[in-house]
Amino acid sequence: MxxxxxxxxxxxxxxxxxxxxxxxxxxxxxxxxxxxxxxxxxxxxxxxxxxxxxxxxxxxxxxxxxxxxxxxxxxxxxxxxxxxxxxxxxxxxxxxxxxxxxxxxxxxxxxxxxxxxxxxxxxxxxxxxxxxxxxxWPRTNPAVLVLIHDGVTGDNGRILLSRNVARPGNVRSVTAGFVSPGESLEGTVARESFEELGVVVSDIRYVASEGWPFADELMVGFTALADPDQPLVLDPAEIAEAEWRTRAELRSSDVLLPARISISRMMIDNWLAGKLP
CATH class of the missing domain: 3.90.79.20 (Nucleoside Triphosphate Pyrophosphohydrolase)
Structure with a gap:
């Protein structure tokens, strides 16, 4: 450092x-x-x-x-x-x-x-x-990344991944969004999860953060729990598609995940390895 x-x-x-x-x-x-x-x-x-x-x-x-x-x-x-x-x-x-x-x-x-x-x-x-x-002085725009999962261990545990409308068709990632004025980071996690995907989350936990200079952002990573039986209601202006996948399904799929330099990929890899709950 x-x-x-x-x-x-x-x-x-x-x-x-x-x-x-x-x-x-x-x-x-x-x-x-x-x-x-x-x-x-x-x-x-x-x-x-x-x-x-x-x-x-x-x-x-x-x-x-x-x-x-x-x-x-x-x-x-x-x-x-x-x-x-x-x-x-x-x-x-x-x-x-x-x-x-x-x-x-x-x-x-x-x-x-x-x-x-x-x-x-x-x-x-x-x-x-x-x-x-x-x-x-320079300003930094805080944004959250949230890995939504069902809390189940092993190959049957599920993760909710989505594709932003600006991404190619085979790319999947976690949910993301900017912090609104006067809003806590945890509040942003709950709001973005509901606004973009229609799911109510709980047990919000901080994971890590990284500076991301391309939009003067500070990316703050979280995990959160959600019930996969909740119906998904996607925001068409933000999300093109989303689905729950088990660890076994994600390992064997051909979807493209974020680059390994990103917190979102680090969280996904750690979840796949069972290092996140």
Missing amino acids: IDRSEFRRTDPEWLAEAWGRARVFAVHGGRVSAMSDTPSGLPGGGLASADAAARLFLGVDGEGTPYFAVMSEVPDMTLLREVLLDPPSDLFVELALAAVALANWHESHLFHPRTGHPTRPVHAGWVQQTEAGDLT
């Missing part, structure tokens, strides 16, 4: 010194470059003297090496989604998720939300500031 060293973000002298010995990669439009051992070694070169406002300080590792990302387009960049399928290291995943989230925020929020005045990155990329000194 990276030490984010937040107190360094407001120390321009330290940041300037650290930049000269940093490991660096570039981010732009949801894409990332390979990691360089020095700023001058970035693909395409010429970014060793990149404007400090374009540098995102991400933290230091256990050996004291600083890491930066540069908001710039360079040759041979790869979509982060593709990198996550075969990541070079867990450290790079942690760094890239943070960097892409920050870069997306800067690219899509160019003006102060209250005053409308233009902003520029400060505090090593973690804050935006207007000429008048008004500050804004």
Whole structure:
């Protein structure tokens, strides 16, 4: 895990010194470059003297090496989604998720939300500031993922999987939805389960969370129990199809599940292995 060293973000002298010995990669439009051992070694070169406002300080590792990302387009960049399928290291995943989230925020929020005045990155990329000194910070949109099952152990235990209308016909996943203002995470789990699938859930349990920068999301995973005898009532604007499947049926089926990098796939795999109740 990276030490984010937040107190360094407001120390321009330290940041300037650290930049000269940093490991660096570039981010732009949801894409990332390979990691360089020095700023001058970035693909395409010429970014060793990149404007400090374009540098995102991400933290230091256990050996004291600083890491930066540069908001710039360079040759041979790869979509982060593709990198996550075969990541070079867990450290790079942690760094890239943070960097892409920050870069997306800067690219899509160019003006102060209250005053409308233009902003520029400060505090090593973690804050935006207007000429008048008004500050804004990145926002994160919480969303839930809920694996709905019947609580039965063994091969006859059942899981409720569905296909979003935007997904291809053979893809199945767990239920998901954004948290509404003033709503608890558990409240979102219950509401989304009922709104999208028509089922009433109980015994809601937290599993894990992950940052997901593509929509500035924090994905929070839960399990919940439901009775498979409840009739499914699908929201046609969200869900194309849904069905209960036993562990045995899911193992032998040819349905496509979410990528292994995702919490939804981790929960499904753990449920199949009997590691979730």
